[in-house]
Amino acid sequence: MPNLETLLNDTLLLTAAPDAPWKSYGASPGALEAAAADPGTPGRWNWSHDVRKPGRVSGVTYHLLRTPWYVEQTPTVLEELLWHPIEVGYRGLPLTLELTKKFLVRKYETSRGTVAKGQSAHWLPAELDRSMLLVFGFQLNLRAKSKTFSLEPIPLDVMERDDFMPRPGAKPPKAPVMKVTRTETGTLQLVPLRVLVCAEFVCCQESTDYVPGAKARTSRFRPHLMLMSNRPLERLAAKISIRRPSMSTMAHEGLPPADDQDGMSHMMATGMWSDSNSPEIAWEKIFTVSIPPVWSSIFSRFKTNLPAGAGYLMASPDAPGGPGFLSHRWNDAAGRYEQHQEELMPGQGYFDNIHVAPPMRAPKTLRDLYPDAKLNLEEIVMAPFCIHDCLHQHWRWLPAKEKSLHGWDEKGPYAVPGAPHIPLHQHLRVEVESPHAYAYCVRSEQVLEPGRWEYILHEGLAYGISASHDVMGKMLLGGRALLSPWPSEAQASWAMFYWVLRYSRTRDRAVERLLEDGAPVP
Amino acid sequence: MPSSWFDVPFLFCRLRIVASYTVRENTMPSFDSLTTRDVEVAVSGAFRLQAAHGLQPYFRNEQVSLHVRGRTRGEFVLIEKDTSLTRGATAKFAGTTTAGLVALTLFPGDKHEAQLALPFGEAFTLPIKSQVWETYTHPKGTHTNRGTVDDEFSIGDHLTLTFPEKPGEVRLDKAEPLIGFFPDCKTEGGVRLTGLLRLTADIPAFHLADDTLDANPIPHCRVRVLCPDGVEREYESDEAGDIFIPRADKGVYTLVEVLHDRAPQSAAVPGAWSVDVIPDMA
Numbered sequence: 001m002p003n004l005e006t007l008l009n010d011t012l013l014l015t016a017a018p019d020a021p022w023k024s025y026g027a028s029p030g031a032l033e034a035a036a037a038d039p040g041t042p043g044r045w046n047w048s049h050d051v052r053k054p055g056r057v058s059g060v061t062y063h064l065l066r067t068p069w070y071v072e073q074t075p076t077v078l079e080e081l082l083w084h085p086i087e088v089g090y091r092g093l094p095l096t097l098e099l100t101k102k103f104l105v106r107k108y109e110t111s112r113g114t115v116a117k118g119q120s121a122h123w124l125p126a127e128l129d130r131s132m133l134l135v136f137g138f139q140l141n142l143r144a145k146s147k148t149f150s151l152e153p154i155p156l157d158v159m160e161r162d163d164f165m166p167r168p169g170a171k172p173p174k175a176p177v178m179k180v181t182r183t184e185t186g187t188l189q190l191v192p193l194r195v196l197v198c199a200e201f202v203c204c205q206e207s208t209d210y211v212p213g214a215k216a217r218t219s220r221f222r223p224h225l226m227l228m229s230n231r232p233l234e235r236l237a238a239k240i241s242i243r244r245p246s247m248s249t250m251a252h253e254g255l256p257p258a259d260d261q262d263g264m265s266h267m268m269a270t271g272m273w274s275d276s277n278s279p280e281i282a283w284e285k286i287f288t289v290s291i292p293p294v295w296s297s298i299f300s301r302f303k304t305n306l307p308a309g310a311g312y313l314m315a316s317p318d319a320p321g322g323p324g325f326l327s328h329r330w331n332d333a334a335g336r337y338e339q340h341q342e343e344l345m346p347g348q349g350y351f352d353n354i355h356v357a358p359p360m361r362a363p364k365t366l367r368d369l370y371p372d373a374k375l376n377l378e379e380i381v382m383a384p385f386c387i388h389d390c391l392h393q394h395w396r397w398l399p400a401k402e403k404s405l406h407g408w409d410e411k412g413p414y415a416v417p418g419a420p421h422i423p424l425h426q427h428l429r430v431e432v433e434s435p436h437a438y439a440y441c442v443r444s445e446q447v448l449e450p451g452r453w454e455y456i457l458h459e460g461l462a463y464g465i466s467a468s469h470d471v472m473g474k475m476l477l478g479g480r481a482l483l484s485p486w487p488s489e490a491q492a493s494w495a496m497f498y499w500v501l502r503y504s505r506t507r508d509r510a511v512e513r514l515l516e517d518g519a520p521v522p
Numbered sequence: 523m524p525s526s527w528f529d530v531p532f533l534f535c536r537l538r539i540v541a542s543y544t545v546r547e548n549t550m551p552s553f554d555s556l557t558t559r560d561v562e563v564a565v566s567g568a569f570r571l572q573a574a575h576g577l578q579p580y581f582r583n584e585q586v587s588l589h590v591r592g593r594t595r596g597e598f599v600l601i602e603k604d605t606s607l608t609r610g611a612t613a614k615f616a617g618t619t620t621a622g623l624v625a626l627t628l629f630p631g632d633k634h635e636a637q638l639a640l641p642f643g644e645a646f647t648l649p650i651k652s653q654v655w656e657t658y659t660h661p662k663g664t665h666t667n668r669g670t671v672d673d674e675f676s677i678g679d680h681l682t683l684t685f686p687e688k689p690g691e692v693r694l695d696k697a698e699p700l701i702g703f704f705p706d707c708k709t710e711g712g713v714r715l716t717g718l719l720r721l722t723a724d725i726p727a728f729h730l731a732d733d734t735l736d737a738n739p740i741p742h743c744r745v746r747v748l749c750p751d752g753v754e755r756e757y758e759s760d761e762a763g764d765i766f767i768p769r770a771d772k773g774v775y776t777l778v779e780v781l782h783d784r785a786p787q788s789a790a791v792p793g794a795w796s797v798d799v800i801p802d803m804a
Contacts (some may be wrong), residue, residue, distance in 0.1 A: 143739070
């Protein structure tokens with residue numbers, strides 16, 4: 001049966017950096033203090049974390065090198081990330097696990113580490129950048145005031161024991177026969193409910209495994225939670241807030257952020273998309289000169305400029321899959337929308353991903369040319385790839401070839417093409433907190449087995465870095481054909497390339513290629 | 523000096539001592555060396571002390587065994603120019619010590635001081651296995667020997683503590699160990715004494731504690747007990763986690779279940795079970 005050391009080997013950080021230094025916290029006097037955690041050499045990622053408020057990471061930045069589209073700079077990826085208290089249920093008792101310093105046991109920090117190919121079933125191959133692991137321990141206080149429940153930190157000596165947590169699937173030990181005679185005192189130990197929570201903020205170096213066909217480079221970061229209990233938990237609810245700054249701090253061409261100078265509208269906006277599950281839409285078939293990735297061909301549903309308060313069920317064990325909602329795709333030749341019934345995967349919910357990024361703007365010359373037209377040139381949303389400052393999170397991908405894009409089966413991740421990237425029993429709801437922030441909310445009503453890790457936000461997020469020049473070239477070329485009715489400035493504009501992926505132009509009016517969710521069908 | 527403690531024939535005791543400390547120091551100041559010692563040990567016992575008063579109130583029992591659970595790790599590193607020598611030993615153990623004398627002498631007076639003696643010697647020892655290693659590093663490479671050796675862990679000390687004027691509970695929390703309780707133990711390093719020397723009319727039938735090293739007592743926990751007359755009765759643990767049942771000399775009392783009808787114990791499950799025998803009561 002595992003002790004704390006053994007269990008922590010399952011975390012991403014210690015899979016990649018088994019010798020990462022740590023610092024111990026907790027109330028036990030004389031506790032073994034290992035070498036202080038080492039923030040390490042600064043990498044591309046940087047952030048602030050204060051153990052007095054351990055559930056918050058703030059000021060997350062990424063150091064971008066120069067590309068053809070922007071100069072070397074360090075934009076803010078997140079204003080803050082919050083791990084909210086975790087709600088669990090045990091024997092009908094609701095408990096709130098607050099990730100505070102009182103319950104903090106250890107903090108690991110490293111600036112390097114490697115997950116090799118084939119090393120782990122739960123973690124993709126990765127090279128780590130600056131990363132952190134926080135370990136929290138909670139137990140029910142059996143000495144609390146009568147008729148009350150309260151939580152206290154797990155004593156360190158308990159976590160060092162080999163029976164700290166049961167093996168998954170292990171039968172509970174048989175109750176002993178507890179008999180005493182006149183000259184004996186029998187001592188019975190009572191074991192409280194214990195919950196171990198790991199909060200990781202693991203940042204990875206650039207890779208191409210976040211999108212199908214390795215078409216773009218991103219840096220993953222994985223702010224997930226792992227939770228294990230020594231007793232069956234009947235209920236789980238967790239929430240993680242992901243908050244970008246309201247304005248993008250990115251600058252193109254070395255100039256300070258300003259509209260009209262760099263083709264960006266610097267106010268952040270949030271959009272959500274669903275991938276089409278159609279087998280005809282394999283990503284290797286797009287990015288060709290002749291077939292640009294227009295939205296009606298790769299998405300089944302989308303919603304842009306989501307307001308605060310919007311929320312959707314994104315994955316659920318109650319979602320059966322099969323014939324789903326109706327989408328409306330624009331038929332240019334017929335000049336009307338055609339209705340399609342989308343085929344859904346089991347567990348698939350309303351949207352598959354969220355992108356928080358500053359929209360683009362058409363070149364000023366074009367906007368001046370069509371001042372009164374309904375062409376939506378002032379705010380152009382980037383998709384399917386983002387050329388600048390975009391935070392992506394995908395909790396499902398279309399049925400792709402790459403294992404890294406496969407979803408969970410009952411055993412674990414990276415198993416089923418097109419399946420959601422969250423454990424099968426979890427319900428995922430994403431709620432928009434503001435145009436630049438959202439909350440990732442997970443709920444489970446299934447009994448969680450003792451001694452088995454429960455992963456929350458296992459799929460992680462990514463910060464877009466760039467697409468390869470080859471890919472970008474093909475995309476732009478493909479888009480140029482569609483932009484032929486426009487003045488020549490449009491064909492050299494990334495903003496207009498994104499515009500044409502979304503819209504068709506009928507006279508001086510933009511027509512959605514895929515009708516936006518909730519829009520009236522003309 | 524007259525003291526009502528002279529009227530006490532027996533003391534029923536529950537003792538618990540936890541040592542948890544880490545020491546890193548250069549024990550050979552003339553050399554570049556480092557000695558590290560990490561210890562975490564819990565010692566517990568339940569026993570009866572019998573009065574054998576002399577000029578002072580005095581209680582003793584020569585047949586006390588203690589339960590021990592813990593781990594130790596010691597390492598010595600010596601560095602000289604481009605060579606280094608590391609010797610270390612680590613052990614993880616649990617068991618019951620050999621029996622020995624426990625004596626409590628009270629010194630009635632203004633300070634109400636007492637001394638609890640568990641003398642070092644033949645008693646209170648536990649055979650253990652230690653994993654040992656020796657590593658010699660020099661410019662041409664590193665050579666390591668590893669092995670397992672039979673070892674012995676022993677306990678003993680003289681604890682100074684205060685006691686109440688009238689017979690009652692004697693708390694150990696503020697007792698001061700004279701030596702450090704374990705060999706090489708640094709008294710300033712973090713030895714914690716917990717538990718009670720509890721003066722009661724009888725020994726408890728059952729004691730409820732949590733499963734931590736401190737074995738914190740669980741108060742106000744209700745249990746169902748099958749008594750020798752075949753009737754099941756409900757009892758509740760007191761503040762010290764003890765359940766007293768007026769017991770006949772013969773017969774077996776069975777703890778049938780912990781009742782899950784009251785917070786916070788309703789969220790607990792039974793764990794390990796152990797029995798302390800007070801043989802000299804028979």
